[in-house]
Amino acid sequence: MQTPEFTDEELMAYADGELDQARANALDLALVDDAGLADRLAVFVDTRAISREALEPALHQPVPAHLVQRVRDLAAADPTESETDDETVVAFAPRRRAEAQAPIWRLPLAAGLALAAGVTAGLYLAPQSGGGSGSIEIATLVDPALIDALNTLPSGEATMLGTGARIEPVATFLDGAQTLCREFEFDRTDGITVISVACQNAGQWDVQLAIAASSPDGAGYVPASSLEALNAYLTASDAGLPLSLEAEAQALEQLR
Amino acid sequence: MSDPFADDIIAFLPNLRRFALSLCRSADIADDLVQITVERAFASRAQFDPDTRLDAWLLRILRNAWIDMTRRDKTRGTQINIDDVPEASVVDGSRVAETAIMLKAAQSAIATLPENQRDVILLICVEELSYKEAAEVLGTPIGTVMSRLARARIALAEKLGINREAARSSDSRGGI
Structure with a gap:
């Protein structure tokens, strides 16, 4: 099969939520079979998160009082102030991902890369278009069968998707921001198991973490490093204890 | 008031x-x-x-x-002369567990990027402007913004040892 080619700019735009939908869909499909493409994508996902984390401390330096005072003086002297229009208030776009989220730093770097590798893991994902709540979110689940399973399937029960893949929710929990999240295993048809966490965001499931956890040679073992990465994520996101099945059922009911 | x-x-x-x-x-x-x-x-x-x-x-x-x-x-x-900025040491990304070290390395790496690459990283990755908004800030065509930004991020990843090869070798599927 002819694999479409993607430029660095396109992969970057995908990571930044700026790739047009048609190309993003094509890239979703290409990523399923092309680990090299996922590696190239990981560079752009990771560098965005890393840049933001690295320069975050600069925001916490105190602003010299004279600058703040200068703004106030200018405002006081400004004749247009009296006719202040409320529109000015909304001029700020919402600060995307403004809250301190689980920094990618707290994860072993391998896990950080696995965030992007999740895309290659064969989940059908749509690029994040901003508005997400976590700096490490990369994508929104778009496969209706997968979404339906996450919306309805109790933890511990598995179901086969039409494609021959299998999904089994492992646990449901609330993260530090009280967002409903589900950890689940996703067995691809080629034998690769993906361990993933997806959280609710504006009615969608956003993938927070995806780790390809067993090799396609059928060995079927889960490397300890995968679970370490998962545990690091759970710690970093301040995940609560798994909900009881009853509480889980109630929480899922509310999604409908 | x-x-x-x-x-x-x-x-x-x-x-x-x-x-x-x-x-x-x-x-x-x-x-x-x-x-x-x-x-x-x-x-x-x-x-x-x-x-x-x-x-x-x-x-x-x-x-x-x-x-x-x-x-x-x-x-x-x-x-500051660019040569005075500590060069980001190329670290083995897979073994970096220490937040502070990585943070420092990333800060240094960004500081050593050429100015026009630093600008686009700051505006887009850090201030989270869209490509279009950043192009307007810089007075530069959007295509130029994108090519600079891509180059900057590839350079940054290489400085930090998270280049494509590293990404692949740490792929948890292993054995491929």
Whole structure:
């Protein structure tokens, strides 16, 4: 099969939520079979998160009082102030991902890369278009069968998707921001198991973490490093204890 | 009494200082730049379109002020020589567990990027402007912004040892 080619700019735009939908869909499909493409994508996902984390401390330096005072003086002297229009208030776009989220730093770097590798893991994902709540979110689940399973399937029960893949929710929990999240295993048809966490965001499931956890040679073992990465994520996101099945059922009911 | 325009500017002062520092690498000059920016913002307040982002507008004013400043005098002479910035050590990404080390390495790596690459990283990855908004701030075509940004991120990843090969070798599927 002819694999479409993607430029660095396109992969970057995908990571930044700026790739047009048609190309993003094509890239979703290409990523399923092309680990090299996922590696190239990981560079752009990771560098965005890393840049933001690295320069975050600069925001916490105190602003010299004279600058703040200068703004106030200018405002006081400004004749247009009296006719202040409320529109000015909304001029700020919402600060995307403004809250301190689980920094990618707290994860072993391998896990950080696995965030992007999740895309290659064969989940059908749509690029994040901003508005997400976590700096490490990369994508929104778009496969209706997968979404339906996450919306309805109790933890511990598995179901086969039409494609021959299998999904089994492992646990449901609330993260530090009280967002409903589900950890689940996703067995691809080629034998690769993906361990993933997806959280609710504006009615969608956003993938927070995806780790390809067993090799396609059928060995079927889960490397300890995968679970370490998962545990690091759970710690970093301040995940609560798994909900009881009853509480889980109630929480899922509310999604409908 | 409260003027939302002023309140928004005050709330954004830390971001303006961060961008100014990235441009001029001197705290004193950065504060001068921020002050010039807020003065120009009030002077041209009527030209601000409330349907656009105030933060992008302020960043553009600041960058233009920086260009004016570097044209007008020799302020650039007081910049830190790029050679004085500690070179980001290339670290083995898969073994980095220490947050602070990685943070430092990333800060140094960003500081050693060429100015036009640093600008786009700051505006897009850090200030989270869209490509279009960043292109307007920089007065540069969007295609140029994208190619610079891609180059900057590939360079950054290489400095930090998270290049493509590293990404592949740490792939947890192993054995491939």
